[in-house]
Amino acid sequence: MNSINRSDIQVGLQVSIVLKQDQRSGNLTAGIVKNILTKSPTHPYGIKVRLESGAVGRVKTIDA
Template sequence: MDGQTRKNIYAGVTVDIVLKADQKTGKLTRGVVKDILTNSQTHPRGIKVRLTDGQIGRVQQILK
């Protein structure tokens, strides 16, 4: 699943995000969602989330 739709993302799901510092390289960071920070239902660059370890980035992929 892609990370552009808010309804697909919830606390506890494992995701790959791109951190702000890694946007140019596209390096992905894997983690578990703690909070959803984007209020809109969709976002073209991915829904912004905070992981359980405190890192913040935009969801690129949702893992099952």
Template sequence: MDGKQRKNIKIGALVDIVLKKDQRTGTLTRGHVKRLLTNSAQHPHGIKVMLAEGDQVGRVQNIVDETAKK
């Protein structure tokens, strides 16, 4: 599922994000959403979130499992 729409992302969902340091390589990091950081309804580069694992921040590229709970 697309990570560019805020309505698609729920707290606890399993997502793939790209961290700021990995934007050039496109390396993805997988984790569960702890907080939504983007306030707008959509963003062309993906909604910015904080992961529960290590408080890493990045933009959602893929939603792996929207019903997952940590």
């Protein structure tokens, strides 16, 4: 599921994000959403979030 809508993402959700330094390689980092950083309802590259681990990146998938 490619999530580009802010309404699809909630604090506490398990997601996979791509970090800034991993954008070229596409490596994903899994974690739980602590904060939603993007204010607009959608973003073409994914909604930017901060994970509980402190990592910041754009959501690529929502993990069930």
